[in-house]
Amino acid sequence: MEEGQGIKSLLETLNDIPDHIPTIADYKRADIENCGAAYARRVFDRFGFDAVTLYHYMGDEAIEAFQQPQWADRGIFVLCRTSNRGSARFQHMPTVNPSGKIVPQYLEVARVVVDELDRLGNIGLVMGATFPEELSLVRQQHPRTILLIPGVGTQGGSLPDAVKAARDGEGRGFFISVSRSIIYALTDDKSRLESESYRAFTKAARDAAKRYRDQINEALGLSPVAV
Amino acid sequence: MEEGQGIKSLLETLNDIPDHIPTIADYKRADIENCGAAYARRVFDRFGFDAVTLYHYMGDEAIEAFQQPQWADRGIFVLCRTSNRGSARFQHMPTVNPSGKIVPQYLEVARVVVDELDRLGNIGLVMGATFPEELSLVRQQHPRTILLIPGVGTQGGSLPDAVKAARDGEGRGFFISVSRSIIYALTDDKSRLESESYRAFTKAARDAAKRYRDQINEALGLSPVAV
Numbered sequence: 001m002e003e004g005q006g007i008k009s010l011l012e013t014l015n016d017i018p019d020h021i022p023t024i025a026d027y028k029r030a031d032i033e034n035c036g037a038a039y040a041r042r043v044f045d046r047f048g049f050d051a052v053t054l055y056h057y058m059g060d061e062a063i064e065a066f067q068q069p070q071w072a073d074r075g076i077f078v079l080c081r082t083s084n085r086g087s088a089r090f091q092h093m094p095t096v097n098p099s100g101k102i103v104p105q106y107l108e109v110a111r112v113v114v115d116e117l118d119r120l121g122n123i124g125l126v127m128g129a130t131f132p133e134e135l136s137l138v139r140q141q142h143p144r145t146i147l148l149i150p151g152v153g154t155q156g157g158s159l160p161d162a163v164k165a166a167r168d169g170e171g172r173g174f175f176i177s178v179s180r181s182i183i184y185a186l187t188d189d190k191s192r193l194e195s196e197s198y199r200a201f202t203k204a205a206r207d208a209a210k211r212y213r214d215q216i217n218e219a220l221g222l223s224p225v226a227v
Numbered sequence: 228m229e230e231g232q233g234i235k236s237l238l239e240t241l242n243d244i245p246d247h248i249p250t251i252a253d254y255k256r257a258d259i260e261n262c263g264a265a266y267a268r269r270v271f272d273r274f275g276f277d278a279v280t281l282y283h284y285m286g287d288e289a290i291e292a293f294q295q296p297q298w299a300d301r302g303i304f305v306l307c308r309t310s311n312r313g314s315a316r317f318q319h320m321p322t323v324n325p326s327g328k329i330v331p332q333y334l335e336v337a338r339v340v341v342d343e344l345d346r347l348g349n350i351g352l353v354m355g356a357t358f359p360e361e362l363s364l365v366r367q368q369h370p371r372t373i374l375l376i377p378g379v380g381t382q383g384g385s386l387p388d389a390v391k392a393a394r395d396g397e398g399r400g401f402f403i404s405v406s407r408s409i410i411y412a413l414t415d416d417k418s419r420l421e422s423e424s425y426r427a428f429t430k431a432a433r434d435a436a437k438r439y440r441d442q443i444n445e446a447l448g449l450s451p452v453a454v
Contacts, residue, residue: 004231060313086287096321
């Protein structure tokens with residue numbers, strides 16, 4: 001099937017990423033069986049992503065579509081506490097947990113996803129860096145779950161606070177996701193972007209990515225990396 | 228921008244639909260501002276859909292992206308109680324409403340969407356036909372909200388029960404969505420589809436659509452329509 005311009009650019013970008021670097025599609029999908037199966041084939045087989053983000057709300061089938069045996073080596077991140085300012089309207093809805101305690105809804109979403117839906121041991125949670133105390137609470141309740149953390153950079157979350165809240169007992173167990181602050185490190189002015197050289201663009205993006213990496217390592221108390 | 232084969236087929240199909248027939252994209256999206264704005268432009272301006280389905284979970288910005296003044300004549304349907312068998316896992320989570328009563332989560336989602344987020348008066352709810360009692364409950368609590376109802380046909384929901392539960396005081400206020408039972412009315416065997424004539428395919432789809440229309444009118448106690 002012939003792909004459009006956008007998908008071609010995506011495939012070219014994926015093709016340029018070395019195999020040892022995991023790729024996560026911020027897919028934010030979830031649908032009934034037949035549609036979910038098509039979405040899963042597309043993102044895992046056609047595009048070859050290592051992981052996806054999904055919504056929980058439709059329940060079992062929406063997740064199961066991505067949990068097939070042939071994709072047991074892929075990862076799923078379910079949106080739990082998102083980084084945007086209006087996210088509390090639903091994510092903080094008072095919800096009764098199995099102990100009869102009233103908790104904000106995102107904590108029950110986290111519990112059900114981790115305890116009831118993670119059949120293959122490959123489901124993590126999306127937790128915004130903009131709410132480090134809630135990030136810390138989810139880490140305490142789910143010490144071994146991998147967390148995908150957007151909200152650093154353009155959205156204003158503190159990277160050191162997020163790292164400290166998200167790290168597991170071994171200083172691991174999380175991904176910090178930074179998009180716009182790296183892609184637009186040179187400029188987000190489209191007219192200027194087009195006049196700038198490819199070299200200046202890639203250097204600015206690379207330098208930004210290295211700065212974030214160094215900040216993560218510093219927050220973890222690790223020595224700086226040379227490369 | 229050059230579109231792929233799938234999008235071209237979608238645009239051709241939309242182009243063939245007469246203007247007086249509303250088109251609803253089962254988009255099931257929701258994202259932060261910049262991504263949501265791109266999704267909204269694509270579905271409303273590029274494709275020209277009259278309405279979309281969206282997820283509620285990310286909250287305000289995810290809906291606001293589609294609520295801009297230039298799209299005040301479009302519709303938004305937020306997923307509330309979906310038709311799939313595993314949907315109760317989250318949609319029935321015990322949730323505390325503002326009166327302190329514990330209700331299944333989908334009722335609180337419905338309340339917040341209708342009472343707090345519907346700034347332009349163009350938001351409806353997706354309610355599966357497979358749960359007619361819950362459909363009826365949402366109709367009672369939201370007498371003027373438009374309901375989009377999947378789950379009839381392949382998914383096994385009863386059309387008369389859904390119509391009786393969903394109708395407002397004037398016998399209106401809902402859309403019954405039937406996809407696979409119309410598209411595959413002739414056959415869902417792909418090899419057979421290719422050997423069948425275009426005429427046989429369209430006749431079977433048209434006959435199926437008319438049968439559903441007649442069943443809807445019958446459930447509403449209306450006289451049969453001639454065309």
